[in-house]
Amino acid sequence: MVKTEMGRLQEHPILEFKRGKEVTIYFNGKPIKAFEGETVAAALYAAGVRVFSRSFKWHRPRGFFCAIGKCSACMMEVDGIPNVRTCKVYVRDGMQVKTQSGMPEAENDVLSILDDVMDTVFPHGSHYLKFTTSKNARRFIVNQLRKFTGFGYPPKAVYQGKAGYEEIETEVLVIGGGPGGMSAAINAAKYGAKVLILDENPFLGGQLVKQTHRFFGSAKERAGTRGIKIAEILEGELRSFKNVDVRLETRAFGIYNGEVGAHQKGEVDKLLRIKAKKIIVATGAYERTLVFENNDLPGVYGAGGVQTLMNVYGIKPGNRGLIVGSGNVGLILTYQLMQAGVEVAAIVEALPTIGGYFVHAAKVSRLGVPIYTRHTILKALGKKCVEGAIIAKLDERWNPIPGTEKKFDCDFICVAVGLSPAHELLYQAGCEMKFIPELGGLVPLRTKYNETTVPGLYTAGDVDGIEEATAAIMEGRICGIHAAISLGYGGKEAEKELEEAVKELDEFRAGPFGQKVVVGIKKCLVEGVKV
């Protein structure tokens, strides 16, 4: 159906993969073919590499997981520099890539024996309690323990990147270039505010770039358009403003008393010190995972990791997958996989009913994928990577029912059980936070204009509660306009639009799927200062 070559999709019904020049990289000394524009991790994956590193203590295998530089499982030594997240660096001809944890290498690690014996010899925390009475024994143990610490080998060469420094003053700083952030930037800029928008990725669009399906959501906010297309439309609009400065591959690392520290990659590695009158945090969300045996085995992914691999790099995640979670993401991913010629063994759902929209579920059923509701995954099978999975039925109290286990053969498992807000910057900035299950986790208290308890600091999108792109765009609009107004821009017209925008978002959330969110937001809404 879909042709693949060297682990890469060649034809795709929706996506077109433009591959760069062919290059050769060296993995633990062995040459591997890759294409310019691919990340090192993606190229290795396409070449069939599954074990990327070993865990710190027990030397368990670690594989490609998040694909977005958040989990550290893909760290390797690249051209002598240790601890490089290979999912974040692009291949270059002649590049030397080495696994760094494991003896002699991650794939065949003799220390993996520790995984089998460590727990009996050294139960958790016992290194503080054993061999403590004699000074010499202690010294010996400390020296031995020390030998096992650390991931990468100390750099062999001095890093040659050029370091730079830039101080920037702006009126509005937007952190995160997903739909929420872009919308915020557009709406602040259109009333005249000077805007700087950062994203740590080399592209704008956030989660949208992985979404090849037609969008759900309200007509006004572009339902029916594919996610990647929406990203393009927003970016086009954003780039049309002269008062917007876009910095890609730029990660904000801290909000220090109104001043933001960021790191911009490029020819020159720059430290940015940004003084902004208003800050809008739109950093999106992280994928959640589930607790089950062997959930750390290479081949267990989040939905985002699989989407990135497949839809951004055009690389086949495997031949046969098991999907855990039947929300929209799980359902959509299922047919995206099938589009790419990957078999889906089954979808497993703990709830008694399918979580996602009926249209998506119907489409998946038509394709013949069984959905097991009231089931959960018990364990992943395999030693170095996923070779199968065991699922079981749940009773009313969510306990697996013995005897109902089913085994599936599959070479990857995709956990699509939702997201948690990426709230770190808000927390660090001193926003008052609250744990709200309906919104997916720890979120900031905010006004109806999405201003947090730190004056001048706003949020938009998944970071203040897991919803959808439509809501993210609407929230971005609200806080973008509010920021502009409080800077003295926009006048009556802006005020009118602001109230309209608030009303529209309320109406959007009034639908049946917004109920949970409405309950959640009530719990964290605070009165703000009137502008």
Place this chain on the structure above:
Amino acid sequence: MSELKVAVIGGGIAGLSAAYFLAKSGAEVEVFEQRYLLYGASGRNSGGLTVQFNDEELIKLALRSLDLYDELQSEVKFNFLLRKDGYLKIANKNDEAKLESEASLLKKFGVKIEILNQNEVKELVPDINTKAFDLAYYFSKGGTVFPWPVIWGLARGCKALGVKVYDYTPATVVVENGSVKGVQTLDGLHKADFVINAAGAWSNEVSKSAGVELDNKIFKENICVTESLRPYLDPYIFDVSNNAYLSQSMRGEIVGGVVGREIDQIDKKGELDPLIRYAKFATNLIPKLKGLSVLRQWVGVYDLGKNGKPVIGFTKVKGFVQLNGFGRHGMSLGLAAGEKVAEMVLKK
């Protein structure tokens, strides 16, 4: 003896050490910690241990502390992950007199400080940039300790001796007719014959509640760790002229920062300037650290006695004892200071 009741305010190294030695001699001890163990400077420091001080009293405490580190680990049966891999003070020429006088003072105590030339330093730390300093004074028996197990181990030792350690329990001192009556917490009065003020950066406030003026200076220090590397750097390095330091933790991270600055009011928010200054210092000293990422940054607060020395001893209020003001050296001094205060109280 068993009727002696002592309340210790502060669950840092100083307070827990005092509590441990008092309990060992049979006193009934309660420790009050306003938040959790490790909340204070004792849970946020870089664990450098040395005896290189310019003051006899401090040297005595530091030497005794090094011995106590060995003894206590055996006694409380807990591994503090102490590495005596040396403490290296580097400096430029301007600070020669300072280092010289430390070294000669230490000679009186029979402690040898090795003055290393650039090549010898390079042997110790192969990747060091020898242009970054002029002088190197090395104390081979110093080192680093992981502060958390020190606190956990002390608390464990205390509890085994029957000490009650209350967390999330802020305490103030209750004084009646010029002598302490005990401490006040939200759940009421805890009677005590002696109250020890080991509240670190909060000691001035605690002292005030006893009606005793204490004018310790408060410092705020930013510190950070990088991602973790294989064992690489053995000694703790302190740059006297740049007021900055780094070492490698037992987890392999490079831990370091620049020495704190005085503040009026306690706050623990991270700051960008010290981070930048530290990054410059670290990559100049060991250029191969360039390109490493900082994983975490945090702030600790500590107090320093107004004449630059710890405040240890009795006050005008009977039974109210100071055990604070350790500045940047509480890990090096705290154990022995706690022992000393315990002895003073027991003698009274």
